[in-house]
Structures are given as structure tokens and as C-alpha cells.
Amino acid sequence: MKKYILKRLLQIIPVLLxxxxxxxxxMHVAGSDAVTEMYANxxxxxxxxxxxxxxxxxxxxxxxxxxxxxLGGFLTGNLGTxxxxxxxxxxxxxxxxxxxxxxxxxSVVATIIISIPxxxxxxxxxxxxxDYILRFLSFIGNSLPNFFVALLFLQLFAIRLHWLPxxxxxxxxxxxxxxxxxxxxAMSAKYMRQVRAAVxxxxxxxxxxxxxxxxxxxxIILWKSVLRSALLTxxxxxxxxxxxxxxxxxxxxxxxMWDGVGKLAVDSITMRDYPMIQAYVVxxxxxxxxxxxxxxxxxxxxxxxxxxEAGKAS
Amino acid sequence: xxxxxxxxxxxxxxxxxxxxxxxxxxxEDGEILGIVGESGSGKSTLLRxxxxxxxxxxxxxQGDIWYKGKDLPDLSDAKRRTxxxxxxxxxxQNAGSSFCPxxxxxxxxxxxxxxxxxxxxKAFQATAVDTLGKLGFHDAPDLLARYPFELSGGMQxxxxxxxxxxxxxxxxxxxxxxxxxxxxxxxQVVQELLKIRQLYHTAMLLVTHNIGVVNAMADHVLVLKExxxxxxxxxxxxxxxxxxxxxxxxxxxxxxIRRGMSS
Amino acid sequence: MRKTAEKKTEYGPDSLSGNSxxxxxxxxxxxxxxxxxxxxxxxxxxxxxxxKKRLILFGALxxxxxxLTVFSGYLTPYDPDAQNxxxxxxxxxxxxxxxxxxxxxxxxxxxxxxxxxxxxxxLLLVAVSxxxxxxxxxxxxxxxxxxxxxxxxxxxxxxxxxxLVFALAIAGVLGGGIQNAIFALAAVNWxxxxxxxxxxxxxxxxxxxxxxxxxxxxxxWKLITKxxxxxIIGPILVTSMLDIGTMIMELxxxxxxxxxxxxxxxEWGSMMSDARSMITTAPWIVFSPGIAIFLSVMIxxxxxxxxxxxxxxxxRI
Numbered sequence: 098m099k100k101y102i103l104k105r106l107l108q109i110i111p112v113l114l115x116x117x118x119x120x121x122x123x124m125h126v127a128g129s130d131a132v133t134e135m136y137a138n139x140x141x142x143x144x145x146x147x148x149x150x151x152x153x154x155x156x157x158x159x160x161x162x163x164x165x166x167x168l169g170g171f172l173t174g175n176l177g178t179x180x181x182x183x184x185x186x187x188x189x190x191x192x193x194x195x196x197x198x199x200x201x202x203x204s205v206v207a208t209i210i211i212s213i214p215x216x217x218x219x220x221x222x223x224x225x226x227x228d229y230i231l232r233f234l235s236f237i238g239n240s241l242p243n244f245f246v247a248l249l250f251l252q253l254f255a256i257r258l259h260w261l262p263x264x265x266x267x268x269x270x271x272x273x274x275x276x277x278x279x280x281x282x283a284m285s286a287k288y289m290r291q292v293r294a295a296v297x298x299x300x301x302x303x304x305x306x307x308x309x310x311x312x313x314x315x316x317i318i319l320w321k322s323v324l325r326s327a328l329l330t331x332x333x334x335x336x337x338x339x340x341x342x343x344x345x346x347x348x349x350x351x352x353x354m355w356d357g358v359g360k361l362a363v364d365s366i367t368m369r370d371y372p373m374i375q376a377y378v379v380x381x382x383x384x385x386x387x388x389x390x391x392x393x394x395x396x397x398x399x400x401x402x403x404x405x406e407a408g409k410a411s
Numbered sequence: 412x413x414x415x416x417x418x419x420x421x422x423x424x425x426x427x428x429x430x431x432x433x434x435x436x437x438x439e440d441g442e443i444l445g446i447v448g449e450s451g452s453g454k455s456t457l458l459r460x461x462x463x464x465x466x467x468x469x470x471x472x473q474g475d476i477w478y479k480g481k482d483l484p485d486l487s488d489a490k491r492r493t494x495x496x497x498x499x500x501x502x503x504q505n506a507g508s509s510f511c512p513x514x515x516x517x518x519x520x521x522x523x524x525x526x527x528x529x530x531x532x533k534a535f536q537a538t539a540v541d542t543l544g545k546l547g548f549h550d551a552p553d554l555l556a557r558y559p560f561e562l563s564g565g566m567q568x569x570x571x572x573x574x575x576x577x578x579x580x581x582x583x584x585x586x587x588x589x590x591x592x593x594x595x596x597x598x599q600v601v602q603e604l605l606k607i608r609q610l611y612h613t614a615m616l617l618v619t620h621n622i623g624v625v626n627a628m629a630d631h632v633l634v635l636k637e638x639x640x641x642x643x644x645x646x647x648x649x650x651x652x653x654x655x656x657x658x659x660x661x662x663x664x665x666x667x668i669r670r671g672m673s674s
Numbered sequence: 675m676r677k678t679a680e681k682k683t684e685y686g687p688d689s690l691s692g693n694s695x696x697x698x699x700x701x702x703x704x705x706x707x708x709x710x711x712x713x714x715x716x717x718x719x720x721x722x723x724x725x726k727k728r729l730i731l732f733g734a735l736x737x738x739x740x741x742l743t744v745f746s747g748y749l750t751p752y753d754p755d756a757q758n759x760x761x762x763x764x765x766x767x768x769x770x771x772x773x774x775x776x777x778x779x780x781x782x783x784x785x786x787x788x789x790x791x792x793x794x795x796x797l798l799l800v801a802v803s804x805x806x807x808x809x810x811x812x813x814x815x816x817x818x819x820x821x822x823x824x825x826x827x828x829x830x831x832x833x834x835x836x837x838l839v840f841a842l843a844i845a846g847v848l849g850g851g852i853q854n855a856i857f858a859l860a861a862v863n864w865x866x867x868x869x870x871x872x873x874x875x876x877x878x879x880x881x882x883x884x885x886x887x888x889x890x891x892x893x894x895w896k897l898i899t900k901x902x903x904x905x906i907i908g909p910i911l912v913t914s915m916l917d918i919g920t921m922i923m924e925l926x927x928x929x930x931x932x933x934x935x936x937x938x939x940x941e942w943g944s945m946m947s948d949a950r951s952m953i954t955t956a957p958w959i960v961f962s963p964g965i966a967i968f969l970s971v972m973i974x975x976x977x978x979x980x981x982x983x984x985x986x987x988x989x990r991i
Binding site for chain 1: 827828830831832834835836837838839840842843844845846847848919923926927930931932933943946950953954957960961964967968971972975979
Binding site for chain 2: 224302303304306307308309310311312313314315317321322323325326400
């Protein structure tokens with residue numbers, strides 16, 4: 098097992114490097130624009146001043162040199178200063194991260210509570226009315242763009258009914274309800290179907306038949322055998338969902354004015370604050386890679402087949 | 412000696428297509444009946460019908476399967492559950508996959524037992540070890556703690572048999588119990604099944620395409636062709652002096668070793 | 675002994691919409707007059723799978739939608755750009771089924787006009803991702819070796835970015851505009867097709883017919899186009915179809931954030947963003963394009979789902 102952990106850790110290093118490289122390359126494309134952007138509204142500026150500014154920001158050095166110096170800074174926690182606020186990018190980013198993580202966590206919990214029971218029910222009662230209804234609902238949920246749902250909720254619960262705030266009053270649970278609901282619906286629509294498929298596949302396996310031949314009740318077969326087997330698949334799928342969730346918070350945070358890194362990213366893009374955008378891109382990817390890694394390790398630990406095989410091998 | 416299981420004019424259809432036509436036979440108390448036929452003849456389907464394992468697409472469209480005065484296809488799921496296991500047991504061709512891969516053998520056997528009787532974990536352990544011992548397993552407690560995938564194919568098959576026997580059914584339905592095994596293990600399994608009949612007086616309905624196994628075990632033989640009964644009689648008679656052309660061809664197709672077909 | 679039990683087992687569709695097998699079990703009453711019992715009879719009713727019918731139905735809907743998009747110029751009841759401040763912000767009525775926006779433009783016409791940007795862009799986007807991704811994937815699967823490793827690592831890196839994160843960044847950096855948005859989403863999307871094409875190619879490569887074809891001396895190009903491509907196109911096509919809906923939503927999302935289509939280009943996402951401030955006073959301006967997105971996505975998803983059932987009926991998702 099330990100060997101496997103090490104192996105996986107080694108595997109993600111090139112990926113992480115690639116992420117940083119790609120993000121940096123992207124920003125570099127815009128890098129020169131940043132300087133021109135800075136002086137865009139200040140009337141005619143001499144080329145010397147632009148060049149000087151470039152040199153100051155280190156934008157005149159060759160690409161790879163810039164990359165490695167940036168990477169070095171990155172690894173020591175220095176991601177540069179924001180073009181807009183002049184503050185330390187890393188600090189700003191870190192200060193907004195908990196809000197996004199909270200939202201993500203709440204949405205994941207909500208999704209689990211909704212999708213897993215419904216997915217199981219749909220699988221157990223597959224091809225019957227309940228299943229049909231659930232799949233229909235999930236289909237609708239999949240076809241609604243999340244910002245549309247957000248606006249719908251905003252209109253209904255905040256503006257019409259005044260039950261919940263339309264603009265987040267700080268990072269509070271009350272303000273989190275609407276964005277969480279929005280995110281949870283989109284996630285659940287997809288995830289419920291996946292849960293259903295996973296359980297359905299388990300239900301089709303031979304051991305279910307074997308258990309029935311031994312006269313065991315359906316409910317027991319479900320809880321003790323099927324779900325235990327399907328749990329692994331369900332967990333892996335959850336990780337994938339979290340990934341798309343992390344990517345989707347940006348729009349939702351903007352709409353609800355939730356002060357997290359997603360909103361920060363959108364604002365930064367609008368204001369062309371490239372260091373900030375860069376930090377966002379790299380960090381979100383890194384977090385996603387980490388989540389996948391943890392899920393993979395968890396999977397390997399929980400599946401007795403793999404655990405024992407690995408044990409024997411090492 | 413009464414009839415344990417009786418099929419009367421049974422028709423079975425999958426999605427509207429009849430695959431079993433007017434099949435009738437019975438199994439007496441303690442008898443071993445072998446059902447032979449080529450693949451696709453419907454042998455497994457016959458067994459599954461008795462257990463209610465035909466799935467969503469299969470159905471006994473005509474006829475009755477009698478067990479203890481009950482017509483099996485008409486039983487509710489709840490009643491079925493009381494019969495599956497302690498009344499009628501089943502052994503699958505691939506016994507290993509008939510167990511949940513992420514649970515230990517012991518927990519699954521225990522689950523099967525507690526479903527039908529009240530028994531403590533300790534008592535179960537004792538019974539299981541005892542029965543496994545009688546069946547020739549050497550390290551029963553260790554075996555019970557293992558996961559299915561940890562066992563060899565032959566071991567898995569024998570555990571599958573043990574699981575069925577543990578519930579002391581009156582009849583065991585065996586679906587190609589030796590087909591997935593090496594020849595040496597096949598012999599072991601055959602001997603084990605015969606021993607079970609000897610110890611517990613269990614009847615058996617043995618489905619197989621292996622004539623050698625049938626010869627070694629069965630009292631009577633039923634020959635199935637495309638869902639219909641072609642011949643039915645005592646083993647000796649059917650195998651050596653078949654009445655029907657089809658049966659003759661089936662027997663001729665079996666390679667014979669000069670040693671003779673003795674068990 | 676009279677048996678009058680009636681048991682009905684009915685179940686719904688195998689995929690979302692439509693019907694597969696429905697079975698009705700009816701038992702005929704059996705009266706026992708003599709000691710001899712007549713065998714019980716149970717009727718199994720089977721309704722056949724109508725995937726083909728559904729495919730045609732939803733395919734027709736897709737075609738209708740496409741026609742609407744292509745001929746949107748002629749199908750608008752009013753000129754989508756004609757302003758008339760006198761009737762601005764009017765609620766939906768008989769004359770204006772979706773009401774009017776803040777400049778008095780007919781919303782229905784705006785929405786129909788917007789279909790061009792919203793749907794065509796998505797189609798273009800999917801086409802580009804599919805073709806580029808598939809080409810790369812086949813190449814990797816076929817050639818193997820260092821190319822395979824490098825390209826797959828690259829696609830891994832792209833796939834390491836969750837959801838819209840990278841697309842947002844690309845679109846943002848390139849400065850918005852619908853072409854940049856298309857590029858951004860395509861750049862993030864091709865790896866999926868590359869992986870799929872690659873794994874499918876690998877599967878086909880090992881099949882015996884490939885050996886035979888190779889031995890008969892066919893050129894690499896021929897092998898790929900005549901043998902591999904037709905066999906892998908099924909799943910790839912299904913993935914593309916199912917992707918269209920998602921892409922429509924993601925494009926609209928980018929436009930909503932101001933990173934896609936910019937006014938005055940009519941596009942559903944940007945329309946919704948423009949109208950946000952009026953959500954209390956004139957909600958129809960915000961929600962009409964939203965409903966349009968929803969319906970289009972649904973039509974494409976219905977078709978994609980049914981296509982998947984047709985191509986691979988064993989799946990039960």
C-alpha cells in the first residue's frame with residue numbers, strides 16, 4: 098500500500114508541473130498585454146517607459162527563465178502582487194479560499210443527501226414509475242444551465258418571497274443556502290444518474306442471484322452486499338463531481354456575490370489582473386488533482402481485492 | 412419415497428419466445444436426476460424456473476412446478492424466500508461469482524443461515540466448521556475468514572456446494588457444477604456430491620453437458636433438445652442403450668477411454 | 675381450488691423517454707372440476723423496444739431546431755433589432771409572446787435571432803473538439819510510443835483542470851468575444867475525445883480482422899479510415915451529441931459572465947446577463963432566453979440519450 102501511495106505521488110508531479118506551465122504560458126500570452134493595459138488609459142506613453150515597466154516586472158526575460166522564476170516563487174508561496182490591488186496575490190487568494198471551500202463542502206453534502214438515496218431507489222425500482230419520474234427530474238436538472246437556476250432561485254426566494262438574502266451578507270450559512278441549492282441541483286441531476294447506474298450494475302451481478310438462491314431478502318442483499326460493492330464506484334464518481342463543482346462555483350459566486358475565489362477569479366478577469374487569474378487556475382487544478390489522488394487511494398484501501406493483492410505483492 | 416420436485420407440462424418463455432416446451436419430469440426423495448443436452452437446450456432455464464431466477468424477461472408461461480404441494484411459479488416473493496435455501500438449494504456453474512466479492516465467505520454463509528433460522532454466531536461457526544469438515548475441508552475456520560477471490564476455482568465451487576448443503580435442503584439444483592473446473596477437481600466435486608446424498612439423503616437435479624459426470628452420479632437421465640424432452644430413463648439404459656436417435660448421437664459424440672466409464 | 679390471483683408487472687422505459695418492455699401477467703381462472711388438474715396458463719405480454727421510433731422523433735426535433743436556427747432571419751415575427759421605446763418592457767402578450775425588452779425590441783424575435791449564436795457556436799465547438807480530439811486519439815492509439823506518452827500526458831494536464839476553470843482563464847485572457855470563447859472551450863474539451871478515440875483505437879487494433887487487413891497489405895491510411903474509424907465512430911458520435919447540450923450551456927455561461935458574445939450580438943447568455951438588473955421589474959426579459967437554452971439543451975440531450983441507447987443498448991444509464 099505504501100508503495101502505491103508513493104507511486105501515485107510521483108505520478109502527479111509531472112501533471113502538477115504541467116498545470117503550472119500551462120497556466121503560466123497562458124498568462125504569458127497576455128503578459129505583455131498587461132503592461133499595455135496598464136498604460137492604456139493614460140494617454141500616449143513613450144516606449145521607454147513601457148519597456149522599463151516590463152523590465153521591472155521581469156517581462157522582458159526569455160519565457161523559460163520567467164517560468165522558472167515564477168515557479169520558484171510559487172513554491173515559496175509568492176505568487177506576485179495583484180495588478181489591481183497591489184496586494185500580495187497569495188494572501189488575497191488564501192483569504193477568499195475558505196468561502197469557496199465552505200460552499201463546495203455544503204454543496205457536496207447536499208448532493209450526497211439528495212443523490213445517493215434517490216439513485217438507489219431509482220436503481221432498485223428500475224423501469225417502474227418511480228424510476229421514470231426520478232430520471233425525468235434528473236434530465237430536467239441536467240438541461241438547466243446553473244446560472245439560470247441561480248437567477249430563478251434569486252427571483253423566487255430572495256426577491257419575491259424575501260425568505261433569503263439576494264446578496265450574500267458575508268460568508269454565513271443563511272447566505273449560503275441559495276448558492277448551495279443551485280450547485281446541488283446541477284450536481285445531483287448528474288450524480289443521481291451515475292449512482293443509479295452503479296447500483297444497477299451491481300444488481301445485475303451474479304452474487305445477487307446467488308443470494309436470492311439462498312433465500313435472502315432483497316433489502317438485506319441491497320444493504321449488505323450490493324451497496325458495499327457499489328460504494329467504491331460511488332465514491333470515485335463523487336470525486337469527479339467535486340471536480341466539476343470546483344469549476345462551476347465561479348458563475349454562482351458571482352451571481353450571489355459570494356466572496357470566494359470564484360468571484361475573485363471573475364472579477365480578476367474583468368480587471369485583467371493576471372497574477373490573480375494565474376493563482377486561481379493553478380490552485381483550483383492542484384486541489385482537483387489532490388482530491389482525485391485521495392479518492393484513488395481511498396478506493397485502493399477500501400477494496401479488499403486490491404488491498405490484499407497489494408499486500409501480497411509487497 | 413415421495414416426489415420432491417415435479418415439473419408438469421412446463422413451458423418457459425423469454426420475451427415472448429418459448430424456449431421450453433411441455434417438459435414434465437419428477438425427482439424422488441434422495442434421487443439424483445441428470446439433465447443432459449447441448450448448450451442452448453434450455454437446461455439452466457429449467458433450474459432457474461424452480462428458483463424464481465428467470466429475471467424480468469423470463470416466465471413460466473404454462474405448467475406447474477410442484478414442491479411440497481405448492482406451485483412454485485405462482486408463489487409470492489416472500490414465500491419463495493422461505494423455500495429458496497432450506498427447501499431447494501442451488502449450485503451455480505461459477506460458484507465464486509455467486510458470492511459478494513467484498514465480503515468474507517463466513518459472513519455470507521452466516522447471513523444465509525440467519526435468514527432462515529435463529530442461530531448465534533458461535534453456533535453457526537460450530538456448525539459450519541463441522542459441515543465443512545465432513546465435506547473434506549481441512550482448514551475451515553481460516554476458510555470462513557477469507558474473501559471469495561482468495562480461493563482457487565475448485566475451492567470456490569466446493570464452497571458453493573457447502574453453502575447450499577449448510578441449509579439442509581431436500582433437493583439441490585446443480586447448474587453445471589463441474590464445467591468450469593479442472594478434471595481432477597471435477598472428480599472431487601462429484602465424490603463430494605455423492606457423499607452429500609449419502610449423508611443427508613438430499614435429492615439432486617444435476618444439469619450438465621458432461622456425460623461422464625452423469626454416468627458417475629445420476630440414477631436417472633433426462634435428455635433435452637431445444638427445450639423438449641427427447642428421452643428419459645435410467646442412467647444405464649439411456650447412456651448405453653438409448654432409444655432415440657438424438658441421444659445415440661449425443662452418446663456417440665463422447666470420446667471413450669478404454670478404461671471404461673466407471674466412477 | 676380456484677386461482678384468481680392477478681398480478682400486474684409493468685415497468686417504464688430503459689432510457690429516459692419512451693417505453694421498452696412492458697409485461698403484463700394475467701392468470702386465467704382455473705376451475706378444478708376433476709381430480710386431474712389442467713396445467714396453469716400464464717400470459718406474458720411483451721411490448722417491443724421502440725428506440726428507433728424515439729430516435730426518429732427526437733431526430734426530427736433536432737432538425738426542426740436546426741432549421742429554426744438556420745432560417746432564424748426569416749422566422750422572427752418582428753425585426754429583432756427594431757427599437758420602439760414606446761412599448762419597452764411590456765409583459766408577454768398576444769402581440770409579443772415573450773414581451774419586449776428595455777428598448778422595446780420583441781423578445782421572441784431576439785430569442786430566435788439569438789439561436790444562431792448560441793446553437794451554431796456550440797455545434798462548431800463540438801465539431802472542432804471532436805475532430806481534433808479524435809484525430810489525436812487515433813494517432814496516439816495507432817502510433818503508440820513516445821508520441822502516445824507525450825500527447826496523453828498533455829491531455830492529462832488539460833483534464834486536470836476542473837470544469838470551466840481553464841476555459842474561463844483562456845477566454846478571459848483572450849479578451850472575450852464569441853470566437854475566443856469557442857476556442858477556449860474547444861481547447862479544454864478535446865482531451866476527452868482524444869482519450870476515447872485512443873482507447874477505442876487500441877481495442878480495435880488488437881482485433882483479428884485488423885491483423886488480416888494488415889497482412890493483406892493495406893496502407894496505414896486505409897486501415898485507419900476503412901477499418902478503425904467506422905468501428906469507433908459510434909461511441910464518439912454519441913459523446914458529441916451529448917456534449918452539444920453541455921456546450922450550449924457553457925457558452926451561454928461564458929457569455930453571461932461577459933466573456934463570450936458581446937452586445938449587440940444576440941446570444942442567450944449575454945441577453946440574460948444584460949437583463950439582470952430588470953429581474954424584478956421585467957423578469958421575462960431574463961427568463962425568455964433562459965427557457966430557450968433549456969429547451970434547446972433538452973432537445974439535444976433527448977436525441978443524444980436515444981442515440982446512445984441505439985448504439986449501445988446494453989447500457990442502463
